[in-house]
Amino acid sequence: MTTTIRYGNDMRILVVGGGIAGLTLAGLLEQRGFSPDVVEKSSNYGGLGYTLSLWPAGSNILKGLGKYDELLDNADQFEEYHVLDHDGTHLHGYDMGSLADEYGETYLIWRPNLVDVLQETISEENLRMGTTVTEIDQHSDEVDVTFTDGTTATYDLVVGADGIHSKVRDLVFGEVELTYHDMTGWAFWVDPSLATSGEVQEHWGAGRFAGLYPTEDKLACFLAATAPEGAPDPVDERLDRVRETFDDMGGLVPDILGEMDDPAEMWHDDFYDLHMDEWTKGRVVLIGDAGHAILPTGGVGASMAMESAAVLADELTRTDSKYLEQGLEHYVSRRRDRVDTVQKKSRRLGSFVMVQNHLLAELRDKSVKFYSQERMEEYFRDFLSSKI
Numbered sequence: 001m002t003t004t005i006r007y008g009n010d011m012r013i014l015v016v017g018g019g020i021a022g023l024t025l026a027g028l029l030e031q032r033g034f035s036p037d038v039v040e041k042s043s044n045y046g047g048l049g050y051t052l053s054l055w056p057a058g059s060n061i062l063k064g065l066g067k068y069d070e071l072l073d074n075a076d077q078f079e080e081y082h083v084l085d086h087d088g089t090h091l092h093g094y095d096m097g098s099l100a101d102e103y104g105e106t107y108l109i110w111r112p113n114l115v116d117v118l119q120e121t122i123s124e125e126n127l128r129m130g131t132t133v134t135e136i137d138q139h140s141d142e143v144d145v146t147f148t149d150g151t152t153a154t155y156d157l158v159v160g161a162d163g164i165h166s167k168v169r170d171l172v173f174g175e176v177e178l179t180y181h182d183m184t185g186w187a188f189w190v191d192p193s194l195a196t197s198g199e200v201q202e203h204w205g206a207g208r209f210a211g212l213y214p215t216e217d218k219l220a221c222f223l224a225a226t227a228p229e230g231a232p233d234p235v236d237e238r239l240d241r242v243r244e245t246f247d248d249m250g251g252l253v254p255d256i257l258g259e260m261d262d263p264a265e266m267w268h269d270d271f272y273d274l275h276m277d278e279w280t281k282g283r284v285v286l287i288g289d290a291g292h293a294i295l296p297t298g299g300v301g302a303s304m305a306m307e308s309a310a311v312l313a314d315e316l317t318r319t320d321s322k323y324l325e326q327g328l329e330h331y332v333s334r335r336r337d338r339v340d341t342v343q344k345k346s347r348r349l350g351s352f353v354m355v356q357n358h359l360l361a362e363l364r365d366k367s368v369k370f371y372s373q374e375r376m377e378e379y380f381r382d383f384l385s386s387k388i
């Protein structure tokens with residue numbers, strides 16, 4: 001008996017999660033003649049979010065997707081990086097221009113805008129909003145999936161691109177522990193006149209952080225503070241909570257606090273990352289935050305999610321339904337070292353930026369003063385130059 005071998009448009013692929021990784025993967029696959037189904041839990045994408053610094057590792061993928069011009073229309077170039085202390089004293093400024101000359105520009109884009117740009121790369125009929133999976137049953141060479149609307153379908157491959165709290169991961173890999181990094185954060189828009197276009201400014205306090213990120217013609221603020229895991233953040237108490245947490249910080253922080261008005265329009269979440277030894281199980285694979293969430297303070301999770309999507313798309317064009325698991329192994333071997341290295345570096349950076357002890361924070365500030373332009377460039381060089 002001969003088995004039917006499916007490839008290209010005939011390969012039945014389900015992408016769970018229409019975020020950064022899922023839409024990138026689906027867009028690249030459609031471009032290559034596939035027609036993956038995408039299910040997205042939220043009924044509509046909405047505008048709440050935060051700014052992403054999109055490095056060439058991620059933005060170059062938009063060139064291949066024919067969407068680079070749309071990125072430029074929605075983003076601001078990351079030209080200068082300034083670190084200030086708790087009181088607003090300037091510690092160091094870095095010019096991002098030489099890295100841009102060597103490797104390409106980094107852009108600052110509001111996450112919902114990037115999702116909009118990516119959504120244009122897939123066919124409307126392939127995306128089902130307000131839908132997720134409730135069951136995933138793997139057989140020897142197929143996966144049966146049940147959706148929240150009660151429908152079922154059979155696939156050759158299921159991709160979990162459903163973010164850090166992945167349902168696919170729960171259903172297929174069992175309970176996997178996220179690592180909480182004692183941080184919680186808020187994002188919202190502030191008056192653009194607080195910063196200059198192209199300039200990122202971050203205030204580093206003891207266990208507190210306030211960053212300003214120009215994007216398009218607007219200015220986004222991101223605040224982070226040490227907090228116990230799951231500390232409640234009810235909308236009606238949010239403004240008081242944030243003001244109390246940051247009220248002794250100087251520099252631009254009082255102006256930022258004065259800009260908060262509608263707490264329901266503020267994005268909020270606790271910060272976790274995720275290290276997993278396995279990203280595949282049979283015909284199910286995890287990409288992006290679902291398999292390798294990186295701390296937000298690393299500023300690279302979206303670029304890494306897009307990179308993983310690009311590598312997986314590449315491997316899927318060179319396999320078929322029979323040899324799919326080999327293709328997934330190739331995907332893992334191409335991503336493992338790169339992801340692990342970036343994740344470790346991001347953890348180190350996160351603990352450095354968010355150090356809680358006041359004395360250690362002062363020492364950190366002193367070391368930032370002496371952290372040269374060359375060292376900053378060196379820090380990013382292997383991330384920017386690694387082959388993927």
Ligand SMILES: Cc1cc2nc3c(=O)[nH]c(=O)nc-3n(C[C@H](O)[C@H](O)[C@H](O)COP(=O)(O)OP(=O)(O)OC[C@H]3O[C@@H](n4cnc5c(N)ncnc54)[C@H](O)[C@@H]3O)c2cc1C
Nearest residue numbers: 017019020021041053132163167288289299300301302303
């Ligand atoms: C405050 C903050 C700042 C950050 N800053 C940066 C930065 O500057 N640069 C950077 O590169 N990265 C940054 N990151 C990280 C970046 O946002 C993530 O790494 C990136 O969004 C991961 O993409 P993803 O597609 O894997 O997950 P997500 O972007 O989270 O997308 C997951 C999608 O799946 C959907 N979904 C969830 N559950 C289900 C389900 N059960 N079924 C179907 N769909 C589901 C979600 O609605 C969402 O659309 C930051 C993160 C945070 C929180």
